[in-house]
Amino acid sequence: MKILVCLKQVPHSDARLDIAGDGKWIQEDNIKFEINSYDTYALEEALKLKDAGEAEVVAVSIGPDRVTQALRTALGMGADRAIHVNDPAMEGSDSLGIAKVLAAIVKEESPDLVFAGLMSEDGNFAAVPPMVAQLAGLPSSTAVMSVSLADGTVTVERELEGGALEVVQLPTPCLLAVQSGLNQVRYASLKGIMAAKKKPMDTKTAADLGVGDQVGAGAAKVEIEKVYTPPRGEGAQLIEGSADEVATQLVGKIKELGLL
Amino acid sequence: MGTILIVAEIQKGVIREASFELAAFAQKLAGSGHEVKSLVVGQGVKGLAEEFAQRGGGEVLVAEAEALANYSADAFTQATLAAVAASGADLVLISNTPSGWDFAPRVAAALDAAFVTDCFDVSDEGGAIGFKRRIFNGKLDAQVKATGTVVATVQPGATPAFEGSTEGKTTDLDAGIGECKTKFVEIKIAESKGVDLTKADVIVSGGRGLGAPEKFTEVVQPLADALGGAMGASRPVVDAGWLPHEYQVGSSGQVVTPKLYIAVGISGAIQHLVGMKGSNFIVAINKDPDAPIFEVADVGVVADLFDIVPALTAAVTAAKG
Numbered sequence: 001m002k003i004l005v006c007l008k009q010v011p012h013s014d015a016r017l018d019i020a021g022d023g024k025w026i027q028e029d030n031i032k033f034e035i036n037s038y039d040t041y042a043l044e045e046a047l048k049l050k051d052a053g054e055a056e057v058v059a060v061s062i063g064p065d066r067v068t069q070a071l072r073t074a075l076g077m078g079a080d081r082a083i084h085v086n087d088p089a090m091e092g093s094d095s096l097g098i099a100k101v102l103a104a105i106v107k108e109e110s111p112d113l114v115f116a117g118l119m120s121e122d123g124n125f126a127a128v129p130p131m132v133a134q135l136a137g138l139p140s141s142t143a144v145m146s147v148s149l150a151d152g153t154v155t156v157e158r159e160l161e162g163g164a165l166e167v168v169q170l171p172t173p174c175l176l177a178v179q180s181g182l183n184q185v186r187y188a189s190l191k192g193i194m195a196a197k198k199k200p201m202d203t204k205t206a207a208d209l210g211v212g213d214q215v216g217a218g219a220a221k222v223e224i225e226k227v228y229t230p231p232r233g234e235g236a237q238l239i240e241g242s243a244d245e246v247a248t249q250l251v252g253k254i255k256e257l258g259l260l
Numbered sequence: 261m262g263t264i265l266i267v268a269e270i271q272k273g274v275i276r277e278a279s280f281e282l283a284a285f286a287q288k289l290a291g292s293g294h295e296v297k298s299l300v301v302g303q304g305v306k307g308l309a310e311e312f313a314q315r316g317g318g319e320v321l322v323a324e325a326e327a328l329a330n331y332s333a334d335a336f337t338q339a340t341l342a343a344v345a346a347s348g349a350d351l352v353l354i355s356n357t358p359s360g361w362d363f364a365p366r367v368a369a370a371l372d373a374a375f376v377t378d379c380f381d382v383s384d385e386g387g388a389i390g391f392k393r394r395i396f397n398g399k400l401d402a403q404v405k406a407t408g409t410v411v412a413t414v415q416p417g418a419t420p421a422f423e424g425s426t427e428g429k430t431t432d433l434d435a436g437i438g439e440c441k442t443k444f445v446e447i448k449i450a451e452s453k454g455v456d457l458t459k460a461d462v463i464v465s466g467g468r469g470l471g472a473p474e475k476f477t478e479v480v481q482p483l484a485d486a487l488g489g490a491m492g493a494s495r496p497v498v499d500a501g502w503l504p505h506e507y508q509v510g511s512s513g514q515v516v517t518p519k520l521y522i523a524v525g526i527s528g529a530i531q532h533l534v535g536m537k538g539s540n541f542i543v544a545i546n547k548d549p550d551a552p553i554f555e556v557a558d559v560g561v562v563a564d565l566f567d568i569v570p571a572l573t574a575a576v577t578a579a580k581g
Contacts, residue, residue: 017399026400037499095375096368124395125377130333130365139441140333142362159512160358160447163505166331167445174441179512181499221374221410226403227395230552236544236560243567247575250543253559257541259462259487259520260579 001055003046004111005079006102006129008036009063009070010122023226035070038117042178044185045147046115047078056080060105062090062098068201075196076188083109087205092217099131104209106136106175113154114175118143129177139170142177264289265349266298267340268312268320269357275300275308278355280421282414283316285382286353287422290318292384294351296426297321299343299433301336303329306430313428320428321346323435330444331359337366339435344371346433349409351389353382356413364413374406380418397529398552417534455490455506462489462520465509465536466497469525469546469565473502479569480524486576492516494526510535525565528553545569 011017012032020027035043046057059074061067062085071082085101093101106114114133119126126142133140143159152172157165159179170176188196206215213219239249254260264286268279286296298317300309303324313320321343327335336359344352344367354364356378368375381392391404391412406412457463464484466476476491484491492514493507509516511534521539526532528544528551536542537556544557545565554560561568 011396017396019400026396095365096372099369122396124393124397125375126361127365127368127375127377130362131369131375134337134366134369140362140366141442143358155445157448158358158362161511162515163449163513165448166358167448168332169443169445171441180495181505184501221407222376223405224402225405227400228403229550230394230398230401230555236542236554236557238560238562240562243563243571244575246561246563246568247571250559250561250572251575251579253541253543254487254520254576255579257520260576 001049001053001113002109002111003049003055003057003113003115004106004109005039005043005046005057005059005074006114006116006132007039007043007059007061007070007074008117008120009033009061009067010036010120013037013121019227024224025227033066033070035073036117036120036122038119038121038178038180040185041180041182042115042117043074043077043079044183045178046113047186048183049113049149050078058083058109058111060102061085062101071201072196073188075199075201076193077186078192079199081199082201084201084203085206085209086203087207087215089212090206090215092220093215094220094222095125095127095131096221097215097219099128099135100211100214101206101209102128102132103135104211106132106138108209110173112172114138114173116175116177118177118179126177129175133175138173138175140175140177141168141170143179144176145179145182147176262350263295263297263348264351264353265343265347266296266317267343267352267354268298268300268317269355269359270300270302270305270308275312276355276357277421278357278414278416279312280316281416281419282353282355283422284419285414287316287424287426289382289384289389294384297347297349299323299340301328301339301435309430313430314425316422316424316426318426318428320430321433322430323433325435325437327437327440328435332440332444333363333366333442334440335437336363337370338437340367341370342435343433351409352411354411354413356415360413364411368411371409371411373409373411376404376406376410376412378415379412380415382412382414394530397527398533399527399550415530457490457492457507457509457514457516460490460516460518462487462522463492463509463516463518463539464489464522464524465492465494465526466524467494467526468496469527470497476503479566483522483569483573483576486573486580487520489518489520494532495529523553523557524569526553527551528556
């Protein structure tokens with residue numbers, strides 16, 4: 001069995017979010033990056049299937065040189081090889097452009113399963129995984145909370161609202177976009193990190209994949225014109241002072257509510 | 261000046277509130293010359309389609325088929341594509357619900373269309389449609405421009421539901437549903453394991469700012485106990501395995517409306533805010549002054565929670581005598 005895992009490297013969840021000079025994204029220089037947390041769950045689910053039987057796990061990511069670090073981490077956790085699409089021509093691509101590149105890789109690799117995270121922690125689009133599936137002709141499911149595989153049929157539980165789950169069956173090959181929390185993500189062991197150095201990492205461009213003319217800002221149909229700090233509503237009344245002074249004032253508020 | 265197609269959603273035998281919110285955005289755009297059409301899919305949904313036609317849906321296409329009786333990504337994608345072809349729509353509006361986010365990207369990819377998700381505002385910017393949406397889990401907003409045919413999903417609750425009436429009509433649409441690989445099996449309601457936060461008068465919830473699982477018993481639980489309330493948590497805490505899922509407050513956990521909600525070390529991702537913003541009184545304690553939680557809080561404390569919470573617990577205990 002071959003499993004492809006799509007990973008995105010995103011700004012670290014604790015990184016400072018300063019708006020870039022052109023006002024269209026954040027300042028990405030000199031901040032830390034990490035694998036998108038949803039995607040770490042996707043990778044873990046693939047590695048669990050590998051642990052339970054025979055599987056080759058291929059990690060795929062798109063982005064500049066820094067992305068090799070994310071792929072090395074994935075290899076260190078147990079992925080067998082990596083594909084890095086490193087192509088300046090992809091700068092400014094929208095979700096559809098990214099999906100076209102990943103769909104081209106899916107067609108080239110013909111995996112039995114494709115795993116991705118439900119959404120990225122930076123753009124929060126949740127767009128790419130089902131788009132990849134549609135373009136590659138695969139069925140897909142999203143917000144997946146459990147995966148079981150038997151005789152070429154995948155049964156998943158999808159998260160709905162209010163604690164409800166929807167049980168869905170799909171044939172392989174298929175794409176699953178996982179919800180966070182469906183497993184406990186492993187750490188890369190020291191041994192794993194050492195072994196990762198010898199694992200293969202292919203570097204490709206969009207042109208290598210035959211979609212060079214469908215990526216980048218020129219092909220994008222969606223453009224972020226401006227990012228800004230959300231306008232504050234009336235906002236909270238701020239209480240300041242020492243811890244004890246703050247506590248006294250809060251107790252006053254709680255008393256007003258009739259709760260003390 | 262184009263045609264908008266609203267894809268309405270049926271849940272538990274009624275049209276979801278979120279669909280009337282899509283109608284509100286669409287009818288606002290109708291004011292600047294856009295035509296409003298809708299799609300209702302399911303089985304035995306003619307009556308609902310007629311209702312929607314009169315409550316903002318305009319001309320409603322009704323796609324009925326056995327394959328549409330329950331949600332499936334393949335069948336809903338095919339029905340929507342058939343409706344786009346029949347209506348000539350150049351803007352498709354879908355609610356960002358668990359089914360919406362599942363099939364909307366497939367529709368966009370099949371149409372080779374622009375795709376914008378989870379928008380909280382849709383407006384006419386002199387011919388082009390402008391979208392606003394949250395990024396970085398609500399820490400920033402983005403203004404987005406889309407060209408050509410656009411598929412957009414809209415955040416439920418982003419605008420009040422359409423309250424007016426429209427002169428609508430319904431037309432049957434033969435969606436010609438073909439092969440569906442994704443198969444609906446059943447919907448399971450997760451068993452409650454005893455933590456019912458929806459009945460608590462006071463909830464003290466902790467987030468990633470607590471830093472470690474034992475801090476919940478050391479810091480959060482004592483304040484909840486002192487106030488005679490319950491303890492809750494944000495999604496990252498539950499995902500990390502610090503607390504079981506039944507403690508989670510948010511759109512995918514419990515939606516709560518206590519008299520007092522104290523958010524400790526919670527930044528306020530949108531999925532958490534949806535679950536608690538209906539609380540009567542909200543106190544937020546967080547060291548990041550830009551945390552979105554302060555937007556919905558009545559009272560905020562920008563400070564280290566490990567200083568404030570123990571002091572508050574002591575003060576509450578003292579006040580009780």
